[in-house]
Amino acid sequence: MKKFGKRVQRISMIVLIVAFTLIVNVLASKIVSKYNLKFDMTLSHLYSISDETKELIGSLDKEVKIYVICQSRDAITEFAEMFDRYDVCSDLLTVEYINPDTDLLFIDKYEELGIEISLNSIIVECGDNRRVLALSDMYQFSTDGALTVFNGQSMVTSAVMNVVDDKADTVAVLMGHGEDVPLVLQSQLISYGYDVAGIVLNKEVPDEVGCMLILGPQSDFSGTEIAYLDSYLKKGGSVLYFKDADMKDLNNLDAVLEEWGIRFEHKAVMDSSYNIKSNQMYVVANFIEHDINKYFKSHNYYVVTPVINSINQDFSNASGSKVSVILASSDYAYARAINNESDDRSLAKQAADEDGPFVLAVASERDFTQEDDTTSTGKIFAMGTHRFYSDELLESSSTGNSAYMKEVISWATGNNDTAYSIVGKQVGAESLSVTSRQIKIFSIVLIGIIPVLLICSGAMVILKRRYL
DSSP: HHHHHHHHHHHHHHHHHHHHHHHHHHHHHHHHHTTTOOOOOSTTTOOOOHHHHHHHHHHHOSOOOEEOOOSTTTTSHHHHHHHHHHTTOOOTEEEEEEOOOHHHHHHHHHHHHHHOOOTTTTTEEEEEHHHOGGGGGGEEOOOOOEEEEHHHHHHHHHHHHHHHTOOOOOOEEESSSSSOOOOHHHHHHHHHTTEEEEEEESSSSTTEEEEEEEESSOOOOOHHHHHHHHHHTTTEEEEEEOOOTHHHHHHHHHHHHHHOOEEEEEEEEEESBBTTOOOOEEOOOOOOOOOGGGGGGGSOOOOOEEEEEEOOOOOOOOOOOEEEEEEOOTTTTEETTTTTTOSOOOSSSOOSSSOOOOOOEEEEEEEEEEEEEEEEEEEEEEEEEOTTTHHHHHHHHSSSSHHHHHHHHHHTOOTTOOOOOOOOEEEOOOOOOHHHHHHHHHHHIIIIIIIHHHHHHHHHHHHHHHHH
């Protein structure tokens, strides 16, 4: 009987342990599911969402519904993992997966509204406001077709905030003078929550245009175009001008800039210490105290200004425009006239080169009184390179050019709530861009200091043992 009793005790203990283990597992599973207590072990935290997104979604005061059009919840891993994290940020946000093969009534409802639904698209809806995001909006690819960046968080967060706010500034890209039409920049502007439109200066600029981009024009503006540009600025419009460093004779446009205290010097700035790619013309800029640069005080980014003209430091003007330096070179920089005819074509510093520092970007502001006696502020941001927003630099997660474009446009539109500084997540590994000065420091430490310390420590050990 004693043996039987002990066996019952052992069996009971085993049953209790198994039951306890099952209960703990079920509770743990429910807690993990409810609060999304998953660890993202990917190199770029591909599945995580930023603190900014958590704060924005957590502050929602309206109900938002997100419909993911896919054949199963786990059809796209990035979507499922990302939306699990969105789901726990707010009770007002719900995520629902819609199978287009079986839920035909849902698809028909949106098609009747004139909304085309495609597989793996995402619908973000708040009341009657909605945005539809295509699968192609979520990813960026390199020129060889390889997947490089997942933009899902940026696109979805911007869509959520815009359907809630029911507003979006229009960023107009000026056309008609051989300007750049950078697709990556346009895609990122849309991800920041802006409407992007092309514009030609053949009539008054529409009031909804919060900011106009002039991207490396190759020909001058006509008198009529200058009049429309001037009228837009006097209504409180904002212009972001990125000059092609090789373009010199844009007399009409240069006259407008000079009226606002901005004069390009037609000198190429180089820096042997603060550059990337070991190329003196890929200059790393210093941030000067200004509202545009506030974001970068708490975010460890640097921006690259490749093949850039310097801006004259004499900002005097008769119009009363206030000009502020935004970006400047280091003291190690030097500048050379672009039409320099020296036989030495190297980028190394020459005796005739001018010593730095140099002004790389400025902002000019002027107040205007409108017909209704209100005051509006016209703004011009100017930089002497059109390569700042190249696809390579905007897609790089090791430079801050993409985030900087966002900050400049937020300043220009005067609406810091429209755009969100949420960068895409790198898919796979990316080579890290470091400055030439950092490379020198690493080389000295790794090749010089550390080996010397090891040799010295070894010598001390040998000497101690010899004289013990």
